[in-house]
Amino acid sequence: MKINKQDIIKKEDFLWEIPQTFRPQMLVPARVIASETLLDAIMEDRSLVQLVNVASLPGLIGASLVMPDVHEGYGFPIGGVAATLYPNGAISPGGIGYDINCGVRLLTSQQNAEEIKFKLEELSKEMYAQIPSGMGKGGQINLNPKEMDEVLTKGAEWAVDNGYADKEDLAYMESNGRLDNADPAMVSEMAKKRGSDQLGTIGSGNHFVEVDYVDEIYDPIAAEAYGLSKGQVVVLIHTGSRGLGHQVATDYIREIMAAMPNYGIKVPDRELACVPFNSQEGENYFKAMCAAANFAWCNREIISWEVRKAWKNVFGADVDPLKLMYDVAHNIAKIETHQVDGEKLKVLVHRKGATRAFGPGFEDLPKEYKHIGQPVIIPGSMGTSSYILAGANRSEKISFGSCCHGAGRKLSRTAAKKQVNAPVLKEKLKEIGIYVQAGSFKGIAEEAPIAYKDVDEVVETIQNSGIAKKVAKLRPMAVVKG
């Protein structure tokens, strides 16, 4: 299948549509949120073919959607949103991704960039020492089976109960860092074993811990509500459920592929394997996915503990504590209520490389954010800007309350490695005041800024589409990578 420009209709500025009539198996139209230039870039890979494939999944409603940072992924595009009818529509592990509850959080300090500049190199080294990173790497905490089950059930709350964090953090996390449908019994022993020493570790690839400063404020009222001010030093943490979530995805993709024929489901790409949510396999996967999501929230909480420890070691025990601004998941499926064609429906929203972005009035928000909308955290690539946005009510109308999740990959990892001289890049970043601490030059090359789309353009497109609005821009000062 090939998709050409003439197959795409401009619905409005920044919203494009491949109509349902494009392919007989489509149940709904496929939509793209993008500027014209980004749309051209999106057409370079298989993202739109995958988007059209998603539009044929059983129970899919409204439209299959992609964000301006989209690129191709396993079956589903990364940067995609798919809502299926609950409880008899499809659930598909490929629509969530291998790194279940990969996500981002932002910690805010009371210090400004000028004040900490002279300690930056020391800080980046101390953070690198405190935060285990890299492929297959374990950390300090070894969970016994009972503790593992508690983590899978309680999520970030486990970190609070065990002295790694204060209770206040929980209010500042999507779903309070805990999904109630989790069932540890649905997670394989292999997955538990792989995760047993991985709490508090970032892993590799695009995962990182980064010290940034607030470079620009676009919306002073929202910024004040979120506790952001110009020049302020903040910390971005990007990671997920590590080997545990990966194993859950592996286990259930296999099981669901085998079970699919029993439900008479045929999909255009085997990587879209799915079953009805209310089938045995579907329910088991959902319970395991929720457990893996809880593991990821606990992981980001323990990493925050490590960052806070490094902070005290460098700035002294009585430095003002780092506060959690917010924590968002961007690889997850959630049961939500949405208005579709004038009808209120319960749906399972698959967000794969997409962030929840409900607007003002949304219930699951701390009270000081409720009139602003949900914070959306958009990390850029290494050495470029990141953004804090606020979800807008328009997202509830056109994107099932979702927004983009990053800059979006432009080059494959292999292509990036060919083009980038990592030691030179590391030096160049240091010259412009960004300290990179990485376990491997391979990781630096794969994550080089040229491997990514222009985050400024992606965020501008989001703002113009109306699904979220810009609150602040962040600039990096120090990066810890795997």
Add this chain to the structure above:
DNA sequence: ATGTGC
């Protein structure tokens, strides 16, 4: 993304 691959 991932103890990097049927």
